[in-house]
Amino acid sequence: MSTIFSTITPQQLTELSHPIQQLLSKTPYNPPKSHDVSVKSFIQSLLPPKNPENNTNPSKIIDFSLCCAFLSASNNSNSLFVNWVTPQLSNSAKSAFRALSKTVFGENGDCDVNLSLEQRLVIELMPKVLPLIKDKIKESSVSGSDDGDEISAASSRAPLAYAVVAAYQLRWFVTQVESPHLGKMCGLIVPCGLTALDHWSPEVKGQGMISFIHIAKHINAAELGGYGDVILDACRQNIVSTDELWHDAIEMSVLLVTCLQKHNPRSPWFEKFLNEMLGHLERQPKNKERRVAWLKLIEPLFFCVGLVLLAHFRSLFPLFFQWMHADDDETVLLVLERLLVVVKLTWIRRSPYTARLVDELAILYKEAATRVAREDIRKLICQITILLQQCKGVQFEATWEKYKDDPNLEVLAQSVAEQATLVA
Numbered sequence: 001m002s003t004i005f006s007t008i009t010p011q012q013l014t015e016l017s018h019p020i021q022q023l024l025s026k027t028p029y030n031p032p033k034s035h036d037v038s039v040k041s042f043i044q045s046l047l048p049p050k051n052p053e054n055n056t057n058p059s060k061i062i063d064f065s066l067c068c069a070f071l072s073a074s075n076n077s078n079s080l081f082v083n084w085v086t087p088q089l090s091n092s093a094k095s096a097f098r099a100l101s102k103t104v105f106g107e108n109g110d111c112d113v114n115l116s117l118e119q120r121l122v123i124e125l126m127p128k129v130l131p132l133i134k135d136k137i138k139e140s141s142v143s144g145s146d147d148g149d150e151i152s153a154a155s156s157r158a159p160l161a162y163a164v165v166a167a168y169q170l171r172w173f174v175t176q177v178e179s180p181h182l183g184k185m186c187g188l189i190v191p192c193g194l195t196a197l198d199h200w201s202p203e204v205k206g207q208g209m210i211s212f213i214h215i216a217k218h219i220n221a222a223e224l225g226g227y228g229d230v231i232l233d234a235c236r237q238n239i240v241s242t243d244e245l246w247h248d249a250i251e252m253s254v255l256l257v258t259c260l261q262k263h264n265p266r267s268p269w270f271e272k273f274l275n276e277m278l279g280h281l282e283r284q285p286k287n288k289e290r291r292v293a294w295l296k297l298i299e300p301l302f303f304c305v306g307l308v309l310l311a312h313f314r315s316l317f318p319l320f321f322q323w324m325h326a327d328d329d330e331t332v333l334l335v336l337e338r339l340l341v342v343v344k345l346t347w348i349r350r351s352p353y354t355a356r357l358v359d360e361l362a363i364l365y366k367e368a369a370t371r372v373a374r375e376d377i378r379k380l381i382c383q384i385t386i387l388l389q390q391c392k393g394v395q396f397e398a399t400w401e402k403y404k405d406d407p408n409l410e411v412l413a414q415s416v417a418e419q420a421t422l423v424a
Contacts, residue, residue, distance in 0.1 A: 005104060008061065011052045016064070016099050017067075024044055024047075027040070030084075031080070035161060048063075058128075062125065065125050068097040068100070069169040069172040070168050071093035072090055072094045074168055075090035079203055081203070105117050105121070119177055119181070130188045160201055167196050171207040171210050171211050186227065189215065190215075190224065193208050194208075195208075196208025202242050205245060212252045216256045232260060235253040236276055247289075250298070251297050258304050262304050265304060265308050270301065274305075274312050285319060285323070292331060295334035317356070325360075329371055332364070333380065347391035347392075348392065354396065362412075382415050385416060390419070
């Protein structure tokens with residue numbers, strides 16, 4: 001790497017950093033009194049000195065890149081460690097890193113046509129920066145126990161601020177690279193990402209989750225090599241997270257388990273993940289944000305497990321029945337969409353829930369009269385009801401008998417009757 005950067009003079013590096021230096025000096029920074037480290041000062045320390053040295057030290061280029069990574073990743077963050085970074089400062093860092101890549105490789109660097117100069121520079125830097133990032137996160141990690149005293153001890157050894165900065169740097173570097181180049185870097189990225197997921201701080205965990213979401217979207221199972229089970233175990237342990245992390249935890253878990261186990265519907269990992277998720281939702285069934293996120297993200301897992309979903313009906317259907325009558329239309333529409341998938345995949349074989357499902361659909365059809373999304377809700381109910389008629393036959397008809405003459409279900413009953421005529 002030193003050969004690659006040998007063309008950069010200390011003067012050039014200082015000039016590249018000048019806009020950031022100027023903006024940083026003018027950016028207000030008022031951290032909470034509880035923060036014992038100045039993140040702004042730490043970031044400023046990563047910039048090259050104003051008076052250039054005679055020779056360019058590769059470590060100065062690495063530090064400058066880490067500074068750009070943090071500032072570029074910090075835009076629109078709510079973190080108290082990060083929210084002082086302005087859009088202007090973030091954009092300046094992006095421009096500086098772009099300029100650095102042009103200085104290193106030239107305006108038209110000889111590289112893959114599908115790889116920008118910035119991406120090429122990121123790939124060159126990763127072997128150097130990721131071990132540094134991993135060590136910085138690990139400094140304030142807790143080993144073996146989540147005891148509050150241990151967390152306090154870890155924080156006293158190394159302030160949390162350093163781990164948060166490193167986590168943002170990790171996320172930025174990882175998300176700059178896509179397939180096929182990202183898969184080649186898994187040996188470096190995964191250990192660093194796992195260290196972030198294992199950290200006690202939700203802020204650090206969150207950036208690790210975003211990194212793994214990106215990884216799952218741009219690699220295949222083979223590229224993760226022997227890390228599969230370790231990654232899935234880390235996902236499982238992070239499913240029960242804080243409200244602010246729930247969406248990312250579910251998205252990460254669904255993407256990774258479906259990537260790594262998609263050809264094995266009976267994989268114990270699917271069972272573990274569903275048990276964790278459903279158990280948590282059972283404890284907080286009225287938490288709208290959690291149920292909506294889960295309903296939006298879970299479908300790929302349903303398709304992977306197929307008939308194996310039958311083993312989870314005891315937990316799944318009570319939640320569905322409750323959510324079908326939620327106050328918000330979004331939940332109702334999502335649960336009906338997931339129900340339609342479940343019925344298609346399983347035909348509700350040997351299940352005691354068929355009669356109850358028909359009852360709940362009929363009740364919801366009537367309730368929909370007062371909802372804004374009544375047309376969409378009733379359309380989905382009609383689709384599910386007809387599918388139940390097709391797959392459950394006599395069992396469906398026995399339950400439907402009490403509803404077919406209900407004047408409030410006239411349109412639905414007509415659709416069911418027409419379907420029966422077509423089948424006959």
